[in-house]
Amino acid sequence: MSISATDVNKLRQMTGAGMMDCKKALTEANGDFETAIDILRKKGQKVSASRSDKEAKEGSVFVKTNDKGNEGIIVALNCETDFVAKNEEFQKLGSMILEVADKNKPASIDELLSLKSGNLSIQEHITDLVGKIGEKVEVSSYERVTGDQVVPYIHGGAKLGVLVALKGVAGGNFTEVGKDVAMQIAAMKPIALDKGDVDPSVVQREIEIGKEQARAEGKAEAMLEKIALGKLNKFYKDNTLLNQEFVKDNSKTISQMLDSVQKGLTVSAFRRISVN
Template sequence: MAITAKDVNKLRQMTGAGMMDCKKALTEAEGDFDKAIEILRKKGQKVSASRADRDTKEGSVFVKTNADHTEGVLIALNCETDFVGKNEEFLALGNDIIDAAFENSPSDIAALNGEKIGDLTVSDKITEMVGKIGEKIEISEYVRLSGDAVVPYIHAGNKLGVLVALQGAGGADVSEAGKDVGMQIAAMNPVAVDKNGVDRSTVEKELEIGREQALAEGKPENIVDKIAQGKLQKFYKDNTLLNQQFVKDNGVTVSKYLDSVQQGLTVSEFKRIVIG
């Protein structure tokens, strides 16, 4: 059957695919729009597969919290180029995915890829977008937090996102404090909330480094372990959130800053996602 320009334009409006791709798909499908859409999706799958080894170091982070700010979701949607990462359709896809993640609470990225956006799964929507733009796209990170207050912080350029779960808010508005702490996490990249959250392998590595440094400096062997413990405490101070100097006021730690906002206010958990 003859494929008209009107048919091609209709399919283009339905899918966002290129004019020539739409014409070829309609011709192959003998004018059946459903089959043509499936053909375009299959093309996207082939593009996705052919680009499986490409690096996806660009993209954007997306965040969403509930109305009372006690739950939050943060994802990273990656692509190959910064140009695509700023594309309106790419950003719309990211917002659709964060909505699906927020509404359905999938357990991990694999489960998120199986959630529905309209009639398609998240995975199919990504494949569809790959078919349109010819770049590899993937969800690289997905986290969900809950707490007395969950506050998001997105750094300029949407390449770095933080979720902070606060405990001990006592019903007070602690959103500004949460944003301040989110900024701290973005800038200082702490490894844990406090020393109790630092994994044992990191502790052992820091102690080993401390011992080797002490020996290299010619310190007596009988005090090497004590020196290593001192260096470990310095590591905790520099690298655990609550013990870090507050970036907006180096005269206090993050812990003391939060307590000054609301007595007993602290951070129970945080997640930091960066693209690139």
């Protein structure tokens, strides 16, 4: 059957797909719009599958806190090119995923992808966008944090995001100091909150490395353990948030800086995610 330009344009407005794709879908569907939409969605699924081996190292990080400011959500939506990351539809999709996550509080990315917005699941919305743009799109990270006060931070053109959960606020508002801590996390990349939060396997690896370094320097075997533990303390100072030197005032650690702002103020949790 003959497909009019008006019908093609109407389907394009409904779906955002290309003109030729819309014409082919309508022709295959004998002019039925619902069937044509399904055909386009199936095309998207095929595109998604065909690009599953591509690297999606661009994208945007989206963050949101609730009205009380005691819970935050952070989502990283990846794509293949920075051009697509700046696309309005891509940004709308990221914001929509964030809203769905905030409303439903899923426990994992898989659970998030199964949630619905309108008649489609998040994964189906992603698949539809893949069909339109021809690039791999995926949710690479999703985290939720709670605390007395949760402070969000976006860095580097939305390529990196941080959530900081503060404890001991005692009814005060510590947004600015929370942002200082978030900026520290963005720049210094701590691997854990405090010494006791470092994975035991990492601790053991650092001890063994310290011993080997000391042995290579010709230190006595009886001294290796002590030297390695000294190096481990340096590792904690460099890599655990509360023990890091505060970038804005290196005479204090993060823990000391927070306590100087208000007695007992500290960080109970943080999340740092990026799209590359």
